Amino acid sequence: MSKVIKSKLLIVHPGREPVPQGMVVVDKGRVVGVGAEVDVPPNVEVVDCSAYTVMPALIDSHVHITINNRFHLPLSAHFDLDATTAVLRGAMNLRSDLDTGVTTMRTLGDRPGVEKAFQGAIDRGEAVGPRLKVCVRALRPRHGTAPFLCFPADGEEELRLKIRENFSRGADWTKLFITNVRRGDAFEDYIRGDLTDVAAYSKREIDAAIAVSHDLGLPVAAHAIGGPAMRWAMEAGIDSIEHANLLTEEDVALFVKSGAYLSDPNLQLFFDDEVGFASFDTWAWDWWRERVERARELTAKYLPEAVRAGVKVCLGTDSTHATLWREAKELVGLGVSEVDALKAVTTNTAEMLGMADCVGHLGVGMFADAIALDGNPLEDIACLRQVEMVMKEGEVIADVLSGASDIFSD
Numbered sequence: 001m002s003k004v005i006k007s008k009l010l011i012v013h014p015g016r017e018p019v020p021q022g023m024v025v026v027d028k029g030r031v032v033g034v035g036a037e038v039d040v041p042p043n044v045e046v047v048d049c050s051a052y053t054v055m056p057a058l059i060d061s062h063v064h065i066t067i068n069n070r071f072h073l074p075l076s077a078h079f080d081l082d083a084t085t086a087v088l089r090g091a092m093n094l095r096s097d098l099d100t101g102v103t104t105m106r107t108l109g110d111r112p113g114v115e116k117a118f119q120g121a122i123d124r125g126e127a128v129g130p131r132l133k134v135c136v137r138a139l140r141p142r143h144g145t146a147p148f149l150c151f152p153a154d155g156e157e158e159l160r161l162k163i164r165e166n167f168s169r170g171a172d173w174t175k176l177f178i179t180n181v182r183r184g185d186a187f188e189d190y191i192r193g194d195l196t197d198v199a200a201y202s203k204r205e206i207d208a209a210i211a212v213s214h215d216l217g218l219p220v221a222a223h224a225i226g227g228p229a230m231r232w233a234m235e236a237g238i239d240s241i242e243h244a245n246l247l248t249e250e251d252v253a254l255f256v257k258s259g260a261y262l263s264d265p266n267l268q269l270f271f272d273d274e275v276g277f278a279s280f281d282t283w284a285w286d287w288w289r290e291r292v293e294r295a296r297e298l299t300a301k302y303l304p305e306a307v308r309a310g311v312k313v314c315l316g317t318d319s320t321h322a323t324l325w326r327e328a329k330e331l332v333g334l335g336v337s338e339v340d341a342l343k344a345v346t347t348n349t350a351e352m353l354g355m356a357d358c359v360g361h362l363g364v365g366m367f368a369d370a371i372a373l374d375g376n377p378l379e380d381i382a383c384l385r386q387v388e389m390v391m392k393e394g395e396v397i398a399d400v401l402s403g404a405s406d407i408f409s410d
């Protein structure tokens with residue numbers, strides 16, 4: 001049965017003028033009509049959001065399905081978790097993401113088998129969550145960071161082999177960890193390798209990994225905090241750089257020149273003292289705090305500059321889940337406009353994912369993926385926090401209406 005969403009204010013596309021009392025007509029999961037004056041067929045079901053702003057549903061650029069910071073475990077402990085608990089947490093995490101307005105996301109590393117299993121289960125309707133774009137297995141060098149969510153691959157040959165295997169298992173993206181090295185397996189060793197610009201892969205390895213991925217039609221994302229590896233990757237035509245928290249002016253110019261997307265700058269970790277790095281036990285370590293403060297300073301200076309220069313920023317929640325609103329709020333806090341923050345959770349990410357023809361805005365022919373908010377995010381970005389209605393492909397997600405989206409609010 002077709003539906004019509006009624007709004008107080010309709011944001012069809014974050015870059016265009018919103019439409020007062022706009023409506024969205026939905027049939028078979030797609031938008032078939034949109035605007036203030038639109039033909040509404042008889043006997044449609046009305047989704048009454050006439051007290052709310054209606055806008056395109058959100059897209060999360062960078063997620064790990066089974067990890068969630070709210071359990072306050074060191075990241076390594078997530079990998080030691082038994083498989084059943086991990087999967088139950090993954091199901092809860094994705095449910096909370098959907099309930100907070102995210103209907104599409106890209107997952108960039110997890111335990112073996114998790115990403116494809118969730119992607120398939122959601123597509124078949126056996127699990128509830130956003131539609132997923134997956135990397136199957138994230139790849140790192142053997143001395144590289146984050147062993148708990150990625151798989152070793154060293155040298156050009158092994159990288160080609162693993163990337164081809166990922167492709168044959170249904171990967172949508174290649175994910176590499178190209179900065180940060182570690183010496184040892186303890187959590188502190190991981191932290192010691194984090195937030196540095198030390199190259200973990202050589203230029204030849206990065207070139208080979210990007211070339212073989214592109215030959216297969218796979219775009220490439222790389223965890224890169226900064227430094228030479230991040231620049232080599234952009235010179236080789238990488239599609240998205242993840243984090244980039246040690247940005248320089250030269251890097252901003254290279255983002256512009258290469259057209260790489262800047263994804264998941266992890267703003268809440270750096271800038272929200274209540275939930276970010278400043279709230280973790282590791283904040284007591286002077287050397288770590290200094291490192292965070294350095295990254296914070298460079299991000300605050302160069303990220304807004306990158307947006308002004310035309311770099312497409314895509315926001316992600318990484319391991320926090322259900323908090324994309326916090327990322328958008330922090331981006332605005334750095335001086336970026338509300339419009340650009342909305343693009344960073346809708347159209348920019350849709351383009352990055354190659355899905356600009358089906359998600360990110362509410363034009364005719366797009367998936368009917370919409371959310372309703374109590375307030376206008378173009379004036380107050382923080383109203384993204386309270387999502388009153390979520391629709392994914394024309395279906396209203398029931399729990400949101402009964403308030404279950406609050407499960408993750410503090």
Ligand SMILES: [Zn+2]
Nearest residue numbers: 062064108318
């Ligand atoms: Zn990540």
